[in-house]
């Protein structure tokens with residue numbers, strides 16, 4: 001269970017491949033900041049989703065650069081902290097993040113497509129025990145998410161939005177659903193029209209200094225030319 005001593009800033013975590021990042025990611029994050037009164041959202045750009053093939057995945061540097069472009073002038077911070085922590089599975093990342101930032105309250109954000117697959121993630125019930133989860137509606141996936149094996153278990157922990165706003169009511173497991181104008185954008189669609197996006201968009205590492213991680217403030221390995 002999440003501990004009551006966590007009363008610091010509320011941080012939404014949006015993990016993803018961001019292959020590439022797009023306006024849909026930005027929009028759902030800004031919506032979550034507003035709906036859940038989050039102080040900020042961290043985008044955890046994954047070194048490699050354990051359930052996705054490496055083929056077709058652009059280098060981490062290009063994905064981070066695309067995320068930085070999309071998030072300018074927002075309360076979204078782009079991080080490749082899983083590279084530094086040496087984690088790929090979300091449960092391992094969260095354990096380390098919660099230990100490193102004991103005062104922060106974290107909430108896991110994910111689209112309905114991810115909830116539909118959540119039962120395939122390593123130790124997914126443990127993840128739900130570590131922090132509240134907010135699921136964002138996504139066109140074409142909401143029915144699958146509702147009928148998913150994870151939802152059968154998570155359903156009993158459904159909470160209203162307001163439960164995430166005060167430290168006294170902060171607990172896990174908790175499942176909150178965020179509904180707003182559905183956003184149809186996807187990285188798959190972008191790759192279909194522009195399979196070469198990482199090469200042509202100028203997001204390839206082109207600087208002599210590596211870019212700095214917005215959370216750890218350390219240089220991200222592999223982001224210098």
Ligand SMILES: Nc1ncnc2c1ncn2[C@@H]1O[C@H](COP(=O)(O)OP(=O)(O)OP(=O)(O)O)[C@@H](O)[C@H]1O
Nearest residue numbers: 015016017018024110111114138183185186187188
């Ligand atoms: N349009 C959207 N509406 C709701 N959630 C979204 C949307 N786009 C992405 N997400 C969520 O953002 C997170 C990261 O998504 P990801 O980087 O896989 O992008 P994607 O567009 O789903 O990519 P792909 O099409 O390659 O699967 C996931 O939790 C995903 O569900």
Ligand SMILES: O=C(O)c1ccc[n+]([C@@H]2O[C@H](COP(=O)([O-])O)[C@@H](O)[C@H]2O)c1
Nearest residue numbers: 015016017046049051089090091121122
């Ligand atoms: O921990 C797992 O078993 C696991 C399995 C699949 C996906 N994830 C995480 O889910 C997040 C969304 O990934 P993606 O590729 O759908 O954008 C990202 O943070 C991944 O690391 C995690």
